[in-house]
Amino acid sequence: MSLNWQASCSLALIQLRAKLLHEIRAYFYVNNVLEVETPLLCQSTGTDPYLDYFTSHYSILERDYYLQSSPEFAMKRLLATGIGSIYQITKAFRNGESGRYHNPEFTMLEWYRVGFDLQQLMNDVEQLLNPFLMVENFSEKAERIAYADIFKKHTGLNALQFDVSEYQACAESLGFPEASLLCALDHAAWLDFLFSHVVQQHLGQASLCMVFDYPACLPSLARMKLDNALLVERVELFIQGIEIGNGFFELTDVDEQIRRFDQDIMDRKNNGAVKIDKDERFLAALQSGLPDCSGIAIGIDRLLMIISQKSAIDEVLAFTIKNA
Amino acid sequence: MASYSTSEFKAGMKIMMDSDPCAIIENEFVKPGKGQAFSRVKIRNLKNGRVIERTFKSGESVEAADVVDVDMQYLYHDGEFFHFMQPESFEQFQADENAVGDSKLWLKDQAMCIVTLWNNAPISITPPNFVELEVTDTDPGLKGDTSGGGGKPATLETGAVVRVPLFVQIGELLKIDTRTGEYVSRAKA
Numbered sequence A: 001m002s003l004n005w006q007a008s009c010s011l012a013l014i015q016l017r018a019k020l021l022h023e024i025r026a027y028f029y030v031n032n033v034l035e036v037e038t039p040l041l042c043q044s045t046g047t048d049p050y051l052d053y054f055t056s057h058y059s060i061l062e063r064d065y066y067l068q069s070s071p072e073f074a075m076k077r078l079l080a081t082g083i084g085s086i087y088q089i090t091k092a093f094r095n096g097e098s099g100r101y102h103n104p105e106f107t108m109l110e111w112y113r114v115g116f117d118l119q120q121l122m123n124d125v126e127q128l129l130n131p132f133l134m135v136e137n138f139s140e141k142a143e144r145i146a147y148a149d150i151f152k153k154h155t156g157l158n159a160l161q162f163d164v165s166e167y168q169a170c171a172e173s174l175g176f177p178e179a180s181l182l183c184a185l186d187h188a189a190w191l192d193f194l195f196s197h198v199v200q201q202h203l204g205q206a207s208l209c210m211v212f213d214y215p216a217c218l219p220s221l222a223r224m225k226l227d228n229a230l231l232v233e234r235v236e237l238f239i240q241g242i243e244i245g246n247g248f249f250e251l252t253d254v255d256e257q258i259r260r261f262d263q264d265i266m267d268r269k270n271n272g273a274v275k276i277d278k279d280e281r282f283l284a285a286l287q288s289g290l291p292d293c294s295g296i297a298i299g300i301d302r303l304l305m306i307i308s309q310k311s312a313i314d315e316v317l318a319f320t321i322k323n324a
Numbered sequence B: 001m002a003s004y005s006t007s008e009f010k011a012g013m014k015i016m017m018d019s020d021p022c023a024i025i026e027n028e029f030v031k032p033g034k035g036q037a038f039s040r041v042k043i044r045n046l047k048n049g050r051v052i053e054r055t056f057k058s059g060e061s062v063e064a065a066d067v068v069d070v071d072m073q074y075l076y077h078d079g080e081f082f083h084f085m086q087p088e089s090f091e092q093f094q095a096d097e098n099a100v101g102d103s104k105l106w107l108k109d110q111a112m113c114i115v116t117l118w119n120n121a122p123i124s125i126t127p128p129n130f131v132e133l134e135v136t137d138t139d140p141g142l143k144g145d146t147s148g149g150g151g152k153p154a155t156l157e158t159g160a161v162v163r164v165p166l167f168v169q170i171g172e173l174l175k176i177d178t179r180t181g182e183y184v185s186r187a188k189a
Helices: A011-030 A072-080 A118-132 A147-155 A164-173 A179-183 A187-202 A254-271 A280-288 A300-308 B097-106
Strands: A054-058 A063-067 A086-093 A105-114 A139-146 A207-212 A228-232 A234-239 A242-249 A293-299 B003-005 B014-017 B020-030 B038-045 B051-057 B061-063 B067-077 B082-085 B092-095 B112-118 B121-126 B130-138 B152-156 B161-164 B173-177 B182-186
Touching: A011 A086, A011 A118, A011 A300, A072 A086, A072 A105, A072 A280, A072 A293, A105 A118, A105 A300, A118 A139, A118 A207, A118 A234, A118 A242, A118 A293, A118 A300, A139 A147, A147 A187, A147 A207, A164 A179, A164 A187, A179 A187, A179 B051, A187 B038, A234 A293, A242 A300, A254 A280, A293 A300, B014 B038, B014 B061, B082 B097, B082 B121, B092 B112, B092 B121, B097 B121, B152 B173, B161 B173, B161 B182
Parallel strands: A139 A207
Antiparallel strands: A054 A063, A086 A105, A105 A293, A207 A234, A234 A242, A242 A293, B003 B061, B014 B020, B020 B038, B038 B051, B067 B082, B067 B112, B082 B092, B112 B121, B130 B152, B130 B173, B152 B161, B173 B182
């Protein structure tokens, strides 16, 4: 038999992963953040318009369960019980996502800090990550930059005000004539396209980069900014051009959450994506009251790629989707 | 019409783009935080050899290009077209100057080469990595030095001009690397 049974990555990387996980757990232990576990098999899941799910059949109930794509709803149900700050290191599953930075099954660190706003969460992220980022020529001081500022710097466009002809002209001049067809009149799609094709590669080259004050059309589960209706309280983390995390000052308003679910469900329908129902248990938890908190998810495999200076996620996984 | 989804994209796959057949060189999955996923693809236009990048919406379908590489024998040039034959079927194809391009410098009568067919018509020719061609002209006066140093130009039977060592004489058969257009050695006649 010449079947390739060996590990994809080196023993050194398996050891590095173990050390990283140990140090993350030590950090949260010292900071009194409780480690929790939530189910991988779930009856409900997120309604994200662009996520595709795995399901598995449960024979006793004769129904399909989702393999979780993120532990956020379950963790928020724990938060609503008054558990306090919590974290989890877990596998998450996203169907169809495979490439240099994606494996359909990946390891996620997710945590919530009760009573923290977004700036406090960013301090927390900086404290946690800095010891790991002893990469050459890398500054310990994280860069914090507003979405609209960094977007303007690299595209010249106003991210908060959508002028389709200006966006088209910008894409043309930067060598992306196809963007007009792909993004049409969808402001969020334009922002995603231009950010990922033009802006992202410049971020986090000299230090951890945290982009905050996201445009209101990219809200995900962030609450609206109190003093500015054009912005939401969302942050994304970038290191060496790689997106490694996404966090929010969490939305606690159940009616707004229902509106966003409904919008997602409609978007999924229009995209021809599989129908997903709202997670009613999560909504009931929100209804009963989620404490003010900020939370963030970080991709552990990508963080390992950066720490070990590997160029593909396959190089830091013991077994990838191809030889799992 | 056959088509491929972006999730099937891989290096070497032939697709239609802007009405031209193209080969995929590299495919990168791009997914901005919670947003729409894209496939950022590096593609070579098989007609003009140009490499460009293009982004597709993830999951989008793209028309496949009916492109195949076939081993054929080069027959002759009639002044306008280059003629090739598939040895098994004896089927003949003619390629124009555009399709043959610089490969004509390495085409020797009867030699085998790879003809790339798009919708059954030649769009490009790839000569073998090494060909043996006769020297038709070179300066005979430059003798003496047996190896290395300087060299001199030599014209080959196909019209190609390559740099050769000083000892090479008219009428000799030379082995040439067609990928670099460089002299390799004298060929055993």
